Each structure stands twice: as structure tokens, then as C-alpha cells.
Amino acid sequence: MSRVTAGRLLAVGLVFAIIGLLFVFNPRMAANHSVSGGFLFIVGVIGVLFVGVELTSAYRTDRQQARPRDPSPLPKPGEELDATLEAIGEAPFNESVEDREAVRERIGRIAVRVLVRQFGCSPSEARERLAEGTWTDDPDAAKFFATELIDPDDFFDNLRASFADESRFERRARRAVTELIALEETDD
């Protein structure tokens, strides 16, 4: 609706509003104007319909706002991966499968190089160790890369996980990375 049309409608509305107010404060003026119950019912129903129209319009409106530029802090290394891990922890399992795989693959690439260097094995042997979970004594770290079910969580593990601050995937990723760093540091 253009602003001009809106202005005209406002003027018409104001006239009706003034008449209405006069009728309210001086009922004798309204005595000669009878309104049938059926008409009132239709006006009421129209009112209800307009409630729906207005609510729908308000809901669908794409609200744009001024966006003053806030100082954008420069990133810290690793922030992006931390955010991804957090998002994975909060998303339902079937909606985060791709992200999980991407994170596992990224950390897996480092893990293979670390294992090759520290254990003197070939890359394929390293990958095998990761898949079997035999590269570390830490069960959480082992489960992060394991493709076979090893040491399944019992009832208490599941209970603890449901109250923990971090998701099971985050915990396993953290433990795996900690183990890799520990392996690298034995080299120093």
C-alpha cells in the first residue's frame, strides 16, 4: 500500500473514529441508528479475519535493520574447527554425518603422519592401526578413528555422556588429539 493511499485511509478511519467516539459519549446521537445483530456478527468475523491477516503479514515480513559495523576481531588459529566441533555436538547425528567425516579425515591425516614418524610404519599400516584402535591405550582416542566396534560404552558411560559439557564426538576428538601431541612430544 502506498503512503498516499495509507494517508487517505487514515483520514477516512479518523472520521469514523470521531463518529464512533461521539456515539459512545453521547448515546442519544446513536438512538436513531440501529444496527442489526447480523451486521455486528459480520464485523466481528471480519475483525477476526484481519487479526489472521495482520499476524501472517507480520510473521512473513522480512525485517531489515540498520547494521552498524562492529569491530571484527581477527581470528585465532583453530577457532573455526572448535566451532565446527561444537556444532556437531549440538546437531542431531544424521544431520552432522558429513561434518564428522570431514573432521575425522582432517585429524586422521595428521595421525597417519605422526604414526609413520613415531612407529616407523608405512602409511597403510598406520591407517590400519587407527581403524583397529591399536595405536593408543586411551579408549576414547582409539574410538575416534576406529571403524570397528571396540569396547562399547556401558550404561554408566552413556549416563555420564548425557550430562557432560561436551558431546561424545568432541570428547573423542580431544582425546585423540591429546594422544597425538603426547606421541609427538616423546620425540623432543
Added chain:
Amino acid sequence: MTDSERPIERETYRWIGMAALAFAGLAVGVLSSTPGPLLVVAVGIGYAAAARSVTPPDVTLDVEHEVSDATPDPGDEVDVELTVRNEGSNTIPDLRVVDGVPDGLPVVDGTPRHGTTLRPGGTTTVEYTVEAGRGRHEFDPLLAIGRDWIGAQEREVAVPTDVTVDCVAPLEAPASLPLRGQTAQQVGTVTTNTGGSGVEFHTVREYRPGDPLKRIDWNRRARSGELATIEFREERAAIVVFVIDTRVEGYVTDSRGVSAVEHAIDAAGAVGRGLMDDGNRVGVASFGPSWTYVPPGLGRDHEVRLRDRLSLGDGFSPTPDRSKFVLGLALRRIQKHVPENAQIVFCSPVVDEVAVETVRRLEAHEHAVTVISPNVIDRGSVGADVERLEREERIRKIRQTYGRVLNWNVEEPLEVAIEGARRRWS
């Protein structure tokens, strides 16, 4: 300045839902035949209708800035006084302004935001204080939003400003980084594989008439009676260009929020001064979307030029240039400008594979490359630990395949890292 850019008109949605509420009152009032709710409805519909028919005020502003010091030193506090004057012919009932403070100037006192009512010709003043950091800081346009009396409609304008704060950081104290072999002809401090005068032992040869007495091997003379002359590794001047990784990736920060580019510039300044003090010629180049280059040179004037360009050059901006970076183009620029016999000191946090590829391709163009890599990665989160492991892998790869790396933990002084590297490289 009265020019206003990109005026945008829009609803504020402050009264959104008012019409629905009014119609609900109407329905209740009519269907229950009670006049009370109808009175409330009149007010509600009045507001809703007015919100749709008013126009936002004209926002024509004159903006003036006064800064206490336009060329401060790093760490100085600079007071900014912003004066906004309504140049329009109508009152702006609700004016909100946000000054365009550059990212490199954090506000330490006051606020650059202000809200007021401004009559025609009226002025309002905002005062705040920023802390100066290295670089050229150009203020962004001031954002102004004017609203009508009931706050239903608003007009947004950006008022350009021409305020610039230039903060030149002095070069750090000289640091002495051993460089790789060199072929330039002037006398300097970088060792070559040629025997001659110098400090480091190279070989012993037969005495030739005219050899200086101080280089005769007197021990051999005492043992066997033969005259022999000691040759030292000849030391010649190096031509060194510091190539600083100013891609977006170079702007990752340490735990204090200082970017790797800042650390790289500090290192280039310190090592560059050390090299120039020893008679070497030093230049700098940015390695990012913007290009700043100072050709190799020597002397006090050149040192001042280096300092100024490292602080104020477009290529060394304190905030990242987010335009597209093309590795091939950046390398071609280096090839075109940097002398063929120049050594390159590539200053980069090495947080991605492009940094490794850059070293490989610079070496392939027969530049002797040394990498100074400020390590800004904090410990403690999974992401940071993964980045650290990946970076160590890249540094290992550069060391094994391409060139020297000075892995500098920015929590410790640069000299400590150089001393450790000197032991490894000797």
C-alpha cells in the same frame, strides 16, 4: 562534509502487531457488544495507521572530526571529538549516529555512538578516546539513522569523512640472523664458499708474496719451516628482501589479539636493521592482495623509508585486505621486482599449505629462502592443537625439502629464537 551516501528508507517495525491487536479488540468488542474494547481499538488502529503513513525525516548532516593527534606513536591515546550538525530544514526527532572508527583503533574510553533530537541548525558532540596501533587508519563513513516522531519509519545515511590517523612504529632493536650463502660483490657479513679475508676458517694454502703477515700460519712455520697462508671464508654483502605474508591467512592472532602480520613486521624490522648495520642491503615486500615494495638499500634514509612503508604501506595494513589473492600473480610480482641474486626472508605464520608452496616456488626461482615463522597458536582447544600439529608438519616439510625455518614462539623474545636457530644451523 554534507554529502550523504546510500540513503535507505525503511520501516522500523516498532508498531508491528499493533493492527492485529486492534482488530482482535474490535472483534471482541463487537461480538460481545461491549463498547470498552472498542475505545482501545481506536487508539491501536490510530497508531497502526500512523505508522504506515508517516515519512522518515530528512537526514542532511555536516560532520566534523577533531583528533588530538593525527600522527601518534603506537600505544598513545588519541581523543576524538565528533560534531554533527543538522543541515536540513526539519527537526530530526530521533537521530542515532555511529562513528566509523577503524578496526585498528580500539576505543578505550567513551563511545562512538550517540542518540539525540536535532533541530535545524542544531549540533551535537560526541567524545571518545582510541588507542593508536601501527598503520594508516582511515575512518569509515559515519552511519546516521533518523526516525520520525513515533519511530515508525527511519532513514539511514552514510556520511563520508576524511579523517586519517597515521601511526608509524619504530623498527625493533637490531637482531642478527645468520643468512645463507651469498654471491653479491660488496663486503659484508654473509659467508661465501670463496676463501679470502673474513672470520670463519676456510683452508690453508701456500704462501704467496704479498699475503698479509697476520694470515700466515705460524704454527706450521714452527713445525715444518714452511710458509703457508690461512684462508678464511670470504664475507660479502647480502641483498635481502623480506617478503611478509599479508594474505588474510597471515592475520591470525595470538592470545593477546596481536596478529602474525604484526609479529612478522617486527621481526623483519629487527633482522633488517641487524643486516643493514652489517653492511647488507635490505628491502621489503608485501605478499598479499595489496602490493607494497621497498627495493633493497642501505643507510639511514633507507632505514627511515623501510620504517615508514612497513607502518603506512597499503600492503602492510593492520587489518586484512579481503580482496582476491592469486598466488601466481603475487609470485610474478616478486620475480619482476626482487633482484635475481637477492635472498628472501619469508615472514609467515605458515598456517596453510600456500605458505609451503610459496617457499617451494621461491626456491625454484633460485632465491635462497629463510622462513621466519611467528607461532601465534595458543594451546588449550582441540582446534588450536590440530592447527599446531598441522603447522609443525608444514615446517618439517620446509626444513627437509626447501629452506631454513626460524620457528619463533611469539611468547619469547626474537633473539632467543634466533640463538636457538643459530645453534641448529651452524
